[in-house]
Amino acid sequence: MGVSTLKRMTEPRVYIIHENPQWIPPLAAAFAAEGVPIESWSLTDGSIDLSAEPPQGVFWSRLSASAHTRDHGASKEYGRAVLRWLESWGRTVIDGSRVLELEVSKAAQHAALRRAGIDVPRTIAVFGTADLSRRARELPAPFMSKHNQGGKGLGVRRFDSHDEFDAWVSGPDFEPSPDGITLLQEHLAAREPFVTRAEFVNGELVYAVRVDTSDGSFELCPAEACALPSAADEPPLPMFTLRRDIDPALIAQYRGFLAAEGIDIAGIEFIETVDGRTVTYDVNTNTNYNPDVEAESPRSAPREIARWLGSLLPALAQV
The missing domain is CATH 3.30.1490 (Dna Ligase; domain 1)
Incomplete structure (x- = not known):
């Protein structure tokens, strides 16, 4: 979708900027349930007039560090251009250009986490x-x-x-x-064979996810689209389950980190080691949500996102 399409839309809405359509349907369902209008903006090709004013709306970046695995390696650069353009016009951008730089660089994440006083791996x-x-x-x-x-x-x-x-x-x-x-x-040796992913919306914890790593895999994408096939007659054991025993002090550290870095929506992953450390090793600002955890949790992360971003739209309609 290019800027000419955007300009035809007069009602403020949430624009979801992404490069992977497979991740959109669960989010679209949540926004529909909350009655919040959205528009999908795929950054795999297209064009923008840099001197043209963008429409009013909330622009949520869901650009991913793994875009190159879907033959969308240039989407990172497209995102840099589009997000800077939107920000130059004062638009409301969620997880904007500064956050994109963290999404595509684990070295940048490491530096930011360390600066916040959070334990990170050497x-x-x-x-x-x-x-x-x-x-x-x-x-x-x-x-x-x-x-x-x-x-x-x-x-x-x-x-x-x-x-x-x-x-x-x-x-x-x-x-x-x-x-x-x-x-x-x-190498971080886990005290038990799992890691934890804490999901935040608007800088606040929605829920934490226990991710089983007993099979030794490092591919921990929680989205339904990432699920591996199982034997036809055997339902898979859940790899992702809700976790309730999270240290409030750690969550407070994460909240401070997110605020300092301007991150609104993210999943933060950490591991508890055999030598008593709690080590944070990844910040995912293109977080996806596991359907098993969503079914178990009293709060839905996509619905929380839809409610929050939807609450930002009425003020924009007056502009």
């Missing part, structure tokens, strides 16, 4: 490949390698020896990050 950012093997030896094995621009846990690997890592780097299976930055990270 991480070495390597630019290119020449320094990978040398810097990896600064971490004891086992250790992790991941893409700086990731998503869904893609590109995350565990190495049990430095020789194994060297063979991977020099071999045909090496997969570079889309931005050329590889992160080497300490």
Whole structure:
């Protein structure tokens, strides 16, 4: 959808900026249930007149670090241009250009979390490949390698020896990050085989999700579209379940972090380790919501989003 289409719409609405239509239907259903008008704006092609005024509305960015896995690698750059354009006209932008930079860079997330006083894993950012093997030896094995621009846990690997890592780097299976930055990270041993994802809307906790990692997978996308097939006669065990025993002090830290970084809607992932640490390792500003958790929770995250963004529209109709 280009700006000419946007300009024909006079009623303020919520514009969902994205590059993956598979993630839109659950959100559209929530907005419809709340009676909030929306328009889907797919940033995979199109055009805008930079001197033209955008329509009134609330613009919610759901651009994703994993866009390159859907052949939409340029959507990050499209988003940078569109969000800056909207912000230059004073439009209401949720998770705008500053937040997009966090979404597409785990190094930026690490710096922001550390600045907020939140425990993060020791991480070495390597630019290119020449320094990978040398810097990896600064971490004891086992250790992790991941893409700086990731998503869904893609590109995350565990190495049990430095020789194994060297063979991977020099071999045909090496997969570079889309931005050329590889992160080497300490291995965090979980006290129990799960991680936790805390979901926030308007900077407030909606619910926390316990994510089972007992199968050793790092691909933890909660969306229904990401679900792996199971045997036809065996319903899958839920990988995502509601978690209620979250430390309020940790949530307060996260709320402060989100406010400081201008993040309104996000999922924050952390792990509780065998040595007593609570380590935060990912901020997902393109968060998706698992249907099993939604069914279990007394509050629906998409409905909370729809209510909140819908509440911003009446004031815009007067402008």
